[in-house]
Amino acid sequence: MSRMLTLCWKEWRVMFDTPLGYVVATAFLLASGFFFGQNLFLVGQAEMRGYFSVLPLLLLFFIPAMSMRMLADEQREGTFELLATMPVRMLDIVLGKFAAVMLQITVLLALTLVYPLSLSLLGHVDAGQVAASYLAALLLAAAYAGVSLYASSLSSHAIVSYVLGFGMLLGLFLLVQAAATMPPSMQDWILMLSPVRHYQSMLRGVIALDDVVFLSGFAVLFIMLAWFQLERRRWR
Amino acid sequence: MIEAENLTRYYGDMLAVKDLSFRVQCGEVMGLLGPNGAGKSTTMKMLTCYLPPSSGTANIAGVALDRNIEVRRHIGYLPENAPSYSDLDVRTHLRFVGRMHGLPKATLEDRITEMAGVCGLHGVIHRRIDELSKGYRQRVGLAASMLHDPDCLILDEPTTGLDPNQIVEIRHLIRRLAEKKTVLLSSHVLPEVEAACDRMMIIDGGELRAIGTAAELARQGHGGAILHVRLKGGDAVLADVAGAFADVSIDSERDGQIVTAVLRHPDPDVLMAETVFRAAVAHDAVLLELRPETARLEDVFRRMTGKPVAEGQA
Known part of the structure; x- marks a missing residue:
């Protein structure tokens, strides 16, 4: 556990000792601000729903960017060998990296709390619904981070990892859009297996067990895949 | 350990x-x-x-x-x-x-x-x-x-x-x-x-x-002992050494009175130098050089790996 946290701390340091962390954070906050402000000033609605409905798209771009170098760079720089010969289990390495991505996205999402706070000055904000939406956003981020980490374990090039992660997430995202054109018997399955669908269902302010279990299960599945991928490299 | x-x-x-x-x-x-x-x-x-x-x-x-x-x-x-x-x-x-x-x-x-x-x-x-x-x-x-x-x-x-x-x-x-x-x-x-x-x-x-x-x-690396010898007036000396050791092989070169020879013996622990010295004294020959060859690690390496040394001296 302590080693997992140490790894998470190291990733945090690397993220903010290099421009990447600032670039990603700035871009995310700018985009967030744009979509929130657009809803508030152009549409004239003092509510968070508009922001949360575009958030999956933002995460689609930004989470692969935060995760891309996590495992890819370690393999490219040879530091993976250093890491893997420390007294730490391979699973803890993956979990530490996952925790690092989650820490970053949590901090970024925490910064967007100024939106609901400023809205509460203008009018009534349903605190329960906003809280459920933030929880949904974190769970969706976890599912995306799992996929992106798996993508990062597949290649030793950060850019390739980004494209892989982004591609997988975009595929999942587009599958939902395409569901309408599919035979009705398949539609239900596709919608049930889509992380975004479960996220959207939580935005109503209802924390249903199946949504929570699905999204966290999705993250766990891909963390496992990343773990197997790293172990596989040793046995080849 | x-x-x-x-x-x-x-x-x-x-x-x-x-x-x-x-x-x-x-x-x-x-x-x-x-x-x-x-x-x-x-x-x-x-x-x-x-x-x-x-x-x-x-x-x-x-x-x-x-x-x-x-x-x-x-x-x-x-x-x-x-x-x-x-x-x-x-x-x-x-x-x-x-x-x-x-x-x-x-x-x-x-x-x-x-x-x-x-x-x-x-x-x-x-x-x-x-x-x-x-x-x-x-x-x-x-x-x-x-x-x-x-x-x-x-x-x-x-x-x-x-x-x-x-x-x-x-x-x-x-x-x-x-x-x-x-x-x-x-x-x-x-x-x-x-x-x-x-x-x-x-x-x-x-x-x-x-x-x-x-x-x-x-x-x-050698697989044996090697001795370099240079003598003045010493054909008899080399003959003595050849007589003393059954397996020794001698390559000699003569230049006027000077004989230069390389003595090889398959057993690396054999002491040929002493025999050469005593023979030289007995025949009143002048010993100009008596040098055992020490194998360098490079030779060993080359011999063991069958390839030239990748990088020589640092």
Whole structure:
């Protein structure tokens, strides 16, 4: 556990000792601000729903960017060998990296709390619904981070990892859009297996067990895949 | 102590290391020699639990290799090219490595300062690693590998990229450390290994070809004793020597009164020099030169691996 946290701390340091962390954070906050402000000033609605409905798209771009170098760079720089010969289990390495991505996205999402706070000055904000939406956003981020980490374990090039992660997430995202054109018997399955669908269902302010279990299960599945991928490299 | 028994590793169908068994005692520096692709790095990766052996086993400080978390606590490992987190500064990198090895907070900073001193890193401790020269990065890797005070040090080419002064420094450092530790280091710079190691082993094609001290290997390299002799007026002397040793072969050249000869004998421990001296006295010949040839490690290496030496003198 302590080693997992140490790894998470190291990733945090690397993220903010290099421009990447600032670039990603700035871009995310700018985009967030744009979509929130657009809803508030152009549409004239003092509510968070508009922001949360575009958030999956933002995460689609930004989470692969935060995760891309996590495992890819370690393999490219040879530091993976250093890491893997420390007294730490391979699973803890993956979990530490996952925790690092989650820490970053949590901090970024925490910064967007100024939106609901400023809205509460203008009018009534349903605190329960906003809280459920933030929880949904974190769970969706976890599912995306799992996929992106798996993508990062597949290649030793950060850019390739980004494209892989982004591609997988975009595929999942587009599958939902395409569901309408599919035979009705398949539609239900596709919608049930889509992380975004479960996220959207939580935005109503209802924390249903199946949504929570699905999204966290999705993250766990891909963390496992990343773990197997790293172990596989040793046995080849 | 490092004990390896029948270590074997395949990469797919390719055999990288075959049935390698050896033992390194505590307080000993063992050099691992071999041409590129001989299996040096693979051997080290197996000993550090990075790659699982296909078969065979090893004990590190009395712990079997399959208890890998426990084994790793006893090992300080410097991988080839000394990888380190180039985006971090030296102190943060060392702090990370120390924490990952579970060093308590109270002693961590002291250890970092101590190791930075030992490896000559004080001047660059706050610099980012990607700004450092190859030599400094090598030292950062070395400092990181020794931070948790391991029983065994496994160093993959610790002196590549260092200048001659640094090589001497690192060599002294390794010797000093070796008093209390077990050190296994690989290199293909032969004089380097000769100077730094108590014993060495030569591997080629994944197989152990020779193991022993430099002197032992040198004798194996010849496969016999060689004596260079130069005499004035000494045909009878050579005849005497030929009579005294049944297996000796003599190549001689005459230039006026001077005879130059090379005496070869298959037994490396035979004492031909004494016989030559006494024969020269008996026949009143003048002995101008009497020189046993000492095999250089390069010859041994070439003989054992059947290839020219990859990199000669450093």
